[in-house]
Structures are given as C-alpha cells and as structure tokens.
Amino acid sequence: MTYEEFQSCFHDAKRAWHLELKDTYRVAQEDEPLRKWLTGAYDDLAWRRPWQRFIRQVTSAGCEVQRLRVVTVPHTDYTRWLLAIAGDNVKAGEDIRYLPRHLAADVDFPAEDCWLFDDDRLVLSVFPGDGRTGAFVVETDSQLIERYRAARDLTWSRGVPHADYV
DSSP states (O other): OOHHHHHHHHHTOSEEEEEEOOSOOOOGGGHHHHHHHHHTOOOOOGGGHHHHHHHHHHHHTTOEEEEEEEEOSSOOHHHHHHHHHTHHHHHHTEEEEEEEGGGGTTOOOOSSEEEEETTTEEEEEEOOTTSSSOEEEEEOOHHHHHHHHHHHHHHGGGSEEHHHHO
C-alpha cells in the first residue's frame, strides 16, 4: 500500500484508531530530530507539519483520529521524546493516549502495530528487520481484524490522554 493509499483510508472513515506497541522505533527520518532532542539542540519540528496539516484536514471532515501508545515504564528516551513533541499533534486534532504496558498485561495484543479504520478495515504498520523503514499492509483476515477490534475496545478507555499523562 502506498502512503497516498494509506491516507485515503482516513477520508472514508469516521474513526481511525492507531495502535503503537513498540517502545522505540528506528525510522531513519527521526534520527536527527531525536538526536537534537537528546542533546538539547533546537528543532523547529517543521518535519512534523505535513502530518499535522493532514490531521486537521481529516478531523475537520469528520474522521476521529485516535492513537494509543502502549509504553513501558520507566520510559525509553524515544518515548520521552514522543511525549515531549506530541502536543502539536493533539492540537491538530489527534487524540493521543498512553497505556503503561503493565496495565495491559491481560490484553492479547496482535504482533504488529496497526491502523483500524472504523470496525472493519485493518492496515498493519509493519517494521521488518532493523525497523529503519516501515510499510503499510492491508489485512483482510476477519479473525485478525476481530482481535485488533477487541484490543481497541478493551484498551482505549484505559489509555490516559496526553495532557493528563505528561
């Protein structure tokens, strides 16, 4: 699935729920911004603006965008960085919540991160190998979709909104 095809999923949905299960991602485009944050160097965060514009666009068109980050406590540097920069995504319209991993021990999470659009369209966020690049993969297996839907329904209300978590 191309990035443009992925983005089109938001235009057809009322709810887009994102599940993030990893404590650290190694996406190449984040290397320099993370390094700057770790060293206290200035970052204008311009690289995040296209996503924030997109979120404003789809939420104003009626799509509710939600992100649940399952995090280990104590936090990794990567998680602390995401906590520090996520406020602009929230201002753009994304509802970001955090669920400490130990409070989700009873949840049968599938293996991959995902985007679940409404209740029936599943797009996996797959980070193979060293995690440097990700891919979006449409998944149509009804049992797997049900597992993600069950995980969403069980965990979303447990997640702590960004403003309360920080």
